[in-house]
Amino acid sequence: MSIQGITEADIANFLAHNPGFFERNAELLASIQLTSPHGQRAVSLQERQMEMLREKIKGLEGKIIEMIRHGQENVAIADRLHRWTRALMLTASAADLPEVLTRELMHQFMIPQSGIRVWGAADAFGSLAFAAPVSKDVQSLAASLTLPYCGVNSGFEAAQWLDDPAAAMSLAMIPLRHGAGVEAFGMLVLASPDPTRYTAEMGTEFLQRIGELASASLSRLLPVG
Structure with missing residues (x-):
């Protein structure tokens, strides 16, 4: 004008x-x-x-409430992670580690199913379930994963490690290795009947931390030297 x-x-x-x-x-x-x-x-x-100020204050209050909620959620996740890690550290027998790892992971983070295989384990553990043979395809898949896989269960062999493979609609497959570029020595599988629980769009930072802690803990199963 x-x-x-x-x-x-x-x-x-x-x-x-x-x-x-x-x-x-x-x-x-x-x-x-x-x-x-x-x-x-x-x-x-x-x-x-005054109306504009009230609207601005209301918007700021909403942001503060959201920040508080996120902070509370982060504290709750940190507490669960702490309890899971503590359970691993208190496990005296190395042979019990895979069972404790998956059981406590499901309990702390409300995960319906979990499975694990370690194909680089020492001979002393060869008769245990977690050391059961896996195909070269599974080992190649784990070796190819630089980040955890999250998505639908399209008939992955690793789903057969679960108690009820047919109920696994979505999966997170986490390679077990000691550092980037190192050959994987196993894989951890998390599963849910909810097809949206694990998706390709979700962030994997937390799952990476789970994988790093699991790998560090399970190093007790590997041959010395």
Whole structure:
């Protein structure tokens, strides 16, 4: 809008650079009427400013509540991770580690099913379930995973490690290895009947940490040297 060559931008620029204008013309604050966003009634400039401030404060309160909620969720996750890690550290027998690892993982994080295989285990553990032979395809899959796989269960062999493979609609497959570029010595599988529990779009940072802690714990199963 332009009035005799003066544009809205000119008026806005003048007011921005002359903060004392309304102090010198205080009567304008009471006389200017604006339309309220909460109806068609007219309100004063001061009232409109107050409405804008209330809306801004309400938005900030919402953000603070969301930050508090996220903080509480993060504390709860950290507590569960702590209890899981503590259970692993308190496991005296190395042979019991895979069972404790999967059982406590399911308990702490409400995971319906979990399975594990370690194909690099020492000969002393060869007769145990977690050391059962796996195919070269599974080993190649684990070796190819630089990040945990999350997605639908499309008939993966690793799903057969679960108690009820048919109920596994989505999977997270986490390779077990000591550091990037190192050959995988096993794989951890998490499963859910919910097809949206593990998806390709989800972040894998937390699952990576689970894999790192699991790998460190299960290092006791590997041959010495």
